[in-house]
Amino acid sequence: QVQLQESGPGLVKPSQTLSLTCAVSGVSTGRGDYFWTWIRQSPGMGLEWIGRVHSSGITNYNPSLKSRLTISVDETENQFALSLTSVTAADTAVYYCARGEYFFDSWGQGTLVTVTS
Amino acid sequence: DIQMTQSPSTLSASVGDRVTITCRASQSISNWLAWYQQKPGKAPNLLIYKTSSLEGGVPSRFSGSGSGTEFTLTISSLQPDDFASYYCQQYDTRPYTFGQGTKLEIK
Numbered sequence: 001q002v003q004l005q006e007s008g009p010g011l012v013k014p015s016q017t018l019s020l021t022c023a024v025s026g027v028s029t030g031r032g033d034y035f036w037t038w039i040r041q042s043p044g045m046g047l048e049w050i051g052r053v054h055s056s057g058i059t060n061y062n063p064s065l066k067s068r069l070t071i072s073v074d075e076t077e078n079q080f081a082l083s084l085t086s087v088t089a090a091d092t093a094v095y096y097c098a099r100g101e102y103f104f105d106s107w108g109q110g111t112l113v114t115v116t117s
Numbered sequence: 118d119i120q121m122t123q124s125p126s127t128l129s130a131s132v133g134d135r136v137t138i139t140c141r142a143s144q145s146i147s148n149w150l151a152w153y154q155q156k157p158g159k160a161p162n163l164l165i166y167k168t169s170s171l172e173g174g175v176p177s178r179f180s181g182s183g184s185g186t187e188f189t190l191t192i193s194s195l196q197p198d199d200f201a202s203y204y205c206q207q208y209d210t211r212p213y214t215f216g217q218g219t220k221l222e223i224k
Contacts, residue, residue, distance in 0.1 A: 047161070047204060047215035062212040096160055102208035103151035105172065107160035 002026040004097050004108035012091075012115050018084040022097030022108055023077075030055045030075035035101040038071060038082045041110070042093035052101065053080055087115045119143050119207050123216035129224040134195045138219045140188045140205035149209040152181055152190045155218075156201045164203075165190065195221075 008020035022036070029036060038050040051061035053071045061069050065084065073080040084091060092115045098104035120143035130136050140150065148168040153161035163172045165181040168188060178193040192199055200223050205216040 046217050047206070049211075049213040049215070060211055064212070098160075102149070102213070103163060103166045103206065104153075104161075105163045107162075110160050 002099060002106045004099065004106060006095060006097050006108045006111040008095075008111060008113070010112055010114060012087055012113060013117055014088055014115055015086055018082070018087050018091060018113055018115075020082045020095055020097075020111065020113070021079050022081070023079045024099075025078070027099075028055075028075065029073050029078050029080055032056070034099055036071075036073060036080040037098045037100055037104060039096045039098055039104070039107075040093035041096065044090075045093070048093075050082065050095075089115050091115050118212055119146060119210055119214050121205055121207055121214050121216040123203075123205060123219050125219060126217070127220045127222060129222045130195055131224045132195050132197060136192050136195060136221065138190045138203055138205075138221075140183075140190070140216050142186045142188075142207055142209075145185045146207045146209035148184050149207060150181070150183070150188050151206045151208065152179075153204045153206065154199075154201050155204065161204060 003025045005023045012018045035052045035054050037052040041047050051071050053059045053073045068085045070083040094110040094112050096110045097108045099106040122141045124139050150168045152165040155161040164175050169181045180191050203219045
């Protein structure tokens with residue numbers, strides 16, 4: 001049974017970089033038939049698809065975030081990561097990692113990231 | 118981006134009721150639609166994909182239908198565990214987008 005667990009700072013200062021990691025267990029992130037995805041949820045924006053990465057390293061990003069976003073996968077550590085630069089208060093949200101290319105059948109519990117000085 | 122609009126935003130119902138939630142897309146998404154259930158403080162849980170395919174382990178009282186721009190999620194006989202928020206999500210075109218949610222409350 002696949003399990004995902006987000007980790008990272010709960011507080012980030014404006015203009016700094018938000019970095020999160022998703023540890024995966026029960027399946028290898030190197031398995032070629034899976035995409036690994038980041039989604040966030042805020043009261044203002046609802047659920048928002050951030051982007052995804054394939055084990056090959058291929059990525060697809062939400063155009064609204066693309067200029068600030070990097071998603072990567074680490075098969076050795078069996079995890080994938082999100083990096084979002086130049087954050088503002090609008091990036092405050094619960095961030096979820098999930099498995100899926102188009103829809104998402106396994107999710108982490110979510111981690112709240114607050115952007116505040 | 119494709120806009121997904123759910124109605125109603127809030128729905129009050131009783132155990133045993135049959136309820137239907139509607140999701141409309143701003144353009145045709147064929148049948149590339151998923152539904153999720155979310156309980157407070159928890160991650161969304163996949164119920165249905167490709168409009169009407171039930172995810173493993175999901176009770177058969179949940180069903181989905183539709184095509185093009187209009188879709189429905191039906192719960193045939195509400196159980197106490199079903200009171201939660203429900204979200205639709207299109208995966209026809211990136212960026213994939215979600216509806217704003219429907220909160221199902223106990224009447």
